[in-house]
Amino acid sequence: MNRSKQFRKLFAATLKMMFREKQVWFWNIFFPIILMSIFMVIFGGNDGSDFKAKVAVVQPARNEAADGMLSGLRQIPVFEWKSEAPVTAEQADEWIKEKDVDGVIYLPADGQTQSLKLVVNTENEQSATTQVIRGILEQVVQQSNLAAAGVQTPPFHLEMQAVTSGSEDLSYTDFLMTGMIALALAQGGLFGMVDLVEMRRKGLLKRLRMTPVRMGLLGLASMLVRFLLGVFQVCVLAAIGVFLFGAHLHIDVPTLIVAFFIGSLAFNALGYLFSSFSKTLEAYMGVANIASFLMMFISGIFFPTNSLPGWLQPVKDALPLTYFAEGLRDGMVYGSGIASTEFWLGAGVMALWGVVAYLIGATLYRRAKVEAR
Amino acid sequence: MPILEARGLRKTYGSVTAVENISFEVEAGEIFTIIGPNGAGKTTTLEMIEGLIPPDAGTIAIDGLTWAKDAEKIKYRIGIQPQSSAMFELLTVEENLELFATFYPKAKSVGEVLAMINLAEHRNKRVKSLSGGQRQRLAIGLGMINDPDIVFLDEPTTGLDPQARRNIWDIVLNLKALGKTTILTTHYMEEAEKLSDRVCIVDQGKVVTLDTPAALIGRLTREREVRLSFLDGEEAAAAAESAAQSAGSVVRTSREGAHLALWSVQPEDTLYGLFGFTKERGYRVEQVSIREMSLEDVFIAFTGKEWRD
Numbered sequence: 033m034n035r036s037k038q039f040r041k042l043f044a045a046t047l048k049m050m051f052r053e054k055q056v057w058f059w060n061i062f063f064p065i066i067l068m069s070i071f072m073v074i075f076g077g078n079d080g081s082d083f084k085a086k087v088a089v090v091q092p093a094r095n096e097a098a099d100g101m102l103s104g105l106r107q108i109p110v111f112e113w114k115s116e117a118p119v120t121a122e123q124a125d126e127w128i129k130e131k132d133v134d135g136v137i138y139l140p141a142d143g144q145t146q147s148l149k150l151v152v153n154t155e156n157e158q159s160a161t162t163q164v165i166r167g168i169l170e171q172v173v174q175q176s177n178l179a180a181a182g183v184q185t186p187p188f189h190l191e192m193q194a195v196t197s198g199s200e201d202l203s204y205t206d207f208l209m210t211g212m213i214a215l216a217l218a219q220g221g222l223f224g225m226v227d228l229v230e231m232r233r234k235g236l237l238k239r240l241r242m243t244p245v246r247m248g249l250l251g252l253a254s255m256l257v258r259f260l261l262g263v264f265q266v267c268v269l270a271a272i273g274v275f276l277f278g279a280h281l282h283i284d285v286p287t288l289i290v291a292f293f294i295g296s297l298a299f300n301a302l303g304y305l306f307s308s309f310s311k312t313l314e315a316y317m318g319v320a321n322i323a324s325f326l327m328m329f330i331s332g333i334f335f336p337t338n339s340l341p342g343w344l345q346p347v348k349d350a351l352p353l354t355y356f357a358e359g360l361r362d363g364m365v366y367g368s369g370i371a372s373t374e375f376w377l378g379a380g381v382m383a384l385w386g387v388v389a390y391l392i393g394a395t396l397y398r399r400a401k402v403e404a405r
Numbered sequence: 406m407p408i409l410e411a412r413g414l415r416k417t418y419g420s421v422t423a424v425e426n427i428s429f430e431v432e433a434g435e436i437f438t439i440i441g442p443n444g445a446g447k448t449t450t451l452e453m454i455e456g457l458i459p460p461d462a463g464t465i466a467i468d469g470l471t472w473a474k475d476a477e478k479i480k481y482r483i484g485i486q487p488q489s490s491a492m493f494e495l496l497t498v499e500e501n502l503e504l505f506a507t508f509y510p511k512a513k514s515v516g517e518v519l520a521m522i523n524l525a526e527h528r529n530k531r532v533k534s535l536s537g538g539q540r541q542r543l544a545i546g547l548g549m550i551n552d553p554d555i556v557f558l559d560e561p562t563t564g565l566d567p568q569a570r571r572n573i574w575d576i577v578l579n580l581k582a583l584g585k586t587t588i589l590t591t592h593y594m595e596e597a598e599k600l601s602d603r604v605c606i607v608d609q610g611k612v613v614t615l616d617t618p619a620a621l622i623g624r625l626t627r628e629r630e631v632r633l634s635f636l637d638g639e640e641a642a643a644a645a646e647s648a649a650q651s652a653g654s655v656v657r658t659s660r661e662g663a664h665l666a667l668w669s670v671q672p673e674d675t676l677y678g679l680f681g682f683t684k685e686r687g688y689r690v691e692q693v694s695i696r697e698m699s700l701e702d703v704f705i706a707f708t709g710k711e712w713r714d
Contacts (some may be wrong), residue, residue: 037507038507038508038713041504041507042507045493045496045500047503048495048496048500049493049495049496052495052531053495063486096571171484205560220706231491234489234491235487235489236487236491236492236493238487238491239456239485239489239491239492240453241457242456242487243508243509243551244477244481244506244508244509245508294572326425387423
């Protein structure tokens, strides 16, 4: 039996086994899809265009200033009025407590103290909606002041525009989709070596050593199967992101391929390391879970890393998942990266993790083989 | 020339000596059985011979080949059914055999092996759903896929029901008919007696004795255990006991109620004399038996230990 036929058979057998293992399908395909969909539904739909703040207004007394302001407020498109007419203070308090409205605006009571008051539920004090209402009201007050001072057209105004390094704006959907792809591939590697633990525990590794089969060929075959699964994960998650949640793709093939291979290899090496010192399935799953959980939240999968506290930044900079996510974003949504130093620095960090993990794992396996009875 | 030669094998794990000193030779075509209690060093001995663990001391030659020089060649010529009977759980019977066949430069056809292990009708079943006996047969089949000259079977029948055990015996005897050399370990004395050409009893990492089952049993002391029970109760048994004690061939006796046991170097003469006595007295004997000698007695005689399955 020649080497290439042996390899083909091993590859076919490994592929069959993967197809038949339901756990593989659940953890590598369905779980990332579910997780990504949940995050996208919750956080992805908040586009600026359909932002609405539900408000009500209380007018303690009618006066010219208050009437003027009220008609001004009615012009603001993002305000949705709970009641067209001003309501009583008691009614407004109740709405706030019941969270029927995002905020209640108290118009100035008389011509002397021209104060505009905003009342919100304490729970929502820090919410984005409150910040927006507050910002708008501050604008209104300022405009009124300028008008009162007799300035017709203010000489300065602020315009804001967001700029990203990519060819298209990076929306949160794009960010999350690529993060989820990185996470799914990383978990495929971290958890994927569970077969090896089981093969060792059940004595299958030993059984294979009784035959003249080349263990290297077996390793190569299962690696190839893993890469195929990885490609499938990328395609499925990207398709769902693009078609169901409107993510944008701007693919740079060489960047994507380099990031995919180096990252996948690094995480498979980590899984291999975990398997080398885990005697049982439970021990292995425990270690893999800890590793994946820590990285998932620190490495900018769900949220950008600049919101992390300062002391966590160096940790983030050391983790391979950070660079894997960045690398895949470069390759899938920014459409660039292969030429940048930063990309290769990230690839280098991942490669270093992979090589070190592999070397330690191989040493531990060799020692275990000597001790095995 | 023996096909397998093990000389002075020794293996220690830290302060535990698994195998102290084991030597034997196996002739081509025979079924050679290693028996001994748990922890006697059977599996460690087999694994050293199979090249899985290096011995601390001693030499192994398989048809003149050694692991240090000819590992590949030896692997082509031996077939192993390990105690754990590990295989690919998610593959079918046939797929397992096909995959293992690719590991060797020349292999038997999968159909032929399926017929030998009597699993042809379960060929498309996944290993997961096989019964214990079917699983064990497949494990033996995987060991036979390369058409080996020497087959190692490590406790192939442990934990199987009597019918499944008998099926395995048929396979082992069939291997012998094909001219294969089989090295077997077992827990069951009956099995060793039935299948083996020669038996090697090991205990505490050493060979206690080694010969054909018949020769081993023949080597035991001559006294046989004879048991009688009397319908006329204790009184009859006591009278028979004292009569037996006066006979020269009886070494010792023991009595429990109406049941009498005696050990005699000439059981036929002893019984003849005893029946004369009971006839004369008119005692009615309910049961008589002469206990057969088995390998179990050999084990007890050589090690001074009780045998437990």
